[in-house]
Amino acid sequence: MKRHDEVTDPVSNHQTDSHADVESRSGRLAKESKAPADRPDPGAHGAAVTLEDVSISFGDHIAVRNVTLQMPARQVTALVGPSGCGKTSVLRAVNRLHDHTGGAVRGTVRLGSLDVYGPDVQPEVLRSRIGMVFQRPNPFPTMSIFDNVISGLRFNGVHNKRLLREMGIAALHNAALWDIVKDRLSQPAVRLSGGQQQRLCIARALAIEPEVLLMDEPCSALDPVATAKIEDLIRHLSGEVTIALVTHNMFQAARVSDNVAVFLLGDDRVGELVEVGPTDRVFDTPNDARTKAYVTGHVG
Numbered sequence: 077m078k079r080h081d082e083v084t085d086p087v088s089n090h091q092t093d094s095h096a097d098v099e100s101r102s103g104r105l106a107k108e109s110k111a112p113a114d115r116p117d118p119g120a121h122g123a124a125v126t127l128e129d130v131s132i133s134f135g136d137h138i139a140v141r142n143v144t145l146q147m148p149a150r151q152v153t154a155l156v157g158p159s160g161c162g163k164t165s166v167l168r169a170v171n172r173l174h175d176h177t178g179g180a181v182r183g184t185v186r187l188g189s190l191d192v193y194g195p196d197v198q199p200e201v202l203r204s205r206i207g208m209v210f211q212r213p214n215p216f217p218t219m220s221i222f223d224n225v226i227s228g229l230r231f232n233g234v235h236n237k238r239l240l241r242e243m244g245i246a247a248l249h250n251a252a253l254w255d256i257v258k259d260r261l262s263q264p265a266v267r268l269s270g271g272q273q274q275r276l277c278i279a280r281a282l283a284i285e286p287e288v289l290l291m292d293e294p295c296s297a298l299d300p301v302a303t304a305k306i307e308d309l310i311r312h313l314s315g316e317v318t319i320a321l322v323t324h325n326m327f328q329a330a331r332v333s334d335n336v337a338v339f340l341l342g343d344d345r346v347g348e349l350v351e352v353g354p355t356d357r358v359f360d361t362p363n364d365a366r367t368k369a370y371v372t373g374h375v376g
């Protein structure tokens with residue numbers, strides 16, 4: 077069996093280096109590689125995400141109404157609430173995915189000081205700063221494992237093979253997938269199990285070294301061991317990256333988040349944010365009776 081530092085990768089056919097080397101160097105090289113145009117707000121690494129009076133609707137249906145929420149920089153904010161209350165819709169508003177699904181976003185969304193829906197903002201440039209992990213794993217089916225990981229980097233204009241190799245390997249390590257895939261990087265991604273595919277998608281999101289990571293129930297397809305690894309990863313990343321984590325698992329929210337935003341469905345079936353605050357406070361002494369009923373499992 078090959079040792080980690082003896083592995084030959086499919087991108088460059090060069091020997092790979094130790095994890096620590098790769099991690100430290102890839103971060104430095106990534107910064108070197110990014111032209112100012114790629115980073116509209118270069119001082120804002122791990123920028124806060126702010127929603128001010130945001131409503132999202134699909135045709136006549138209002139999914140979620142009047143959400144004002146700050147996701148502090150370099151912290152984990154968990155979005156919890158029953159099915160259909162608008163958690164995914166809120167997440168997708170942050171990187172402008174509703175531009176493609178017919179959803180209408182009203183109000184203001186900010187990434188740091190940047191008005192996400194401002195007239196000069198190009199969604200592709202915005203998304204080069206924001207990684208997203210979807211509810212269901214969605215690797216590109218025609219691409220190899222490694223090409224999936226580096227696809228976002230390529231899209232962002234990184235073509236240096238050495239850099240792609242280093243950043244891709246670092247992302248696979250960070251997603252706790254390296255040991256599983258290191259000997260089959262050229263194989264089609266769809267040959268991985270569902271849980272492995274989800275970790276591949278996490279690696280793909282991490283590879284671009286995002287300032288913000290939007291994670292929509294990232295562990296719903298994972299077993300407890302893989303879930304624990306992803307939770308470790310989330311904790312490890314917080315402090316560097318701003319993370320919005322949608323989860324139905326209150327224990328997970330309690331374990332990994334700094335803040336919790338509780339969404340519920342109003343009487344008119346429109347989603348609303350009923351409470352937000354530090355995780356311990358919201359779970360231990362919620363201000364809103366509906367929050368208490370939800371987080372203790374009495375409704376929802």
Ligand SMILES: Nc1ncnc2c1ncn2[C@@H]1O[C@H](COP(=O)(O)OP(=O)(O)OP(=O)(O)O)[C@@H](O)[C@H]1O
Nearest residue numbers: 134139157158159160161162163164165166177179
């Ligand atoms: N593209 C779309 N077109 C029409 N309606 C949509 C669309 N996306 C979401 N909705 C509607 O918006 C509401 C909120 O959906 P959303 O997916 O945001 O909920 P959620 O809180 O993420 O639910 P879940 O926990 O089940 O994932 C639902 O009523 C849903 O049917």
Ligand SMILES: [Mg+2]
Nearest residue numbers: 163164165211
């Ligand atoms: Mg959802």
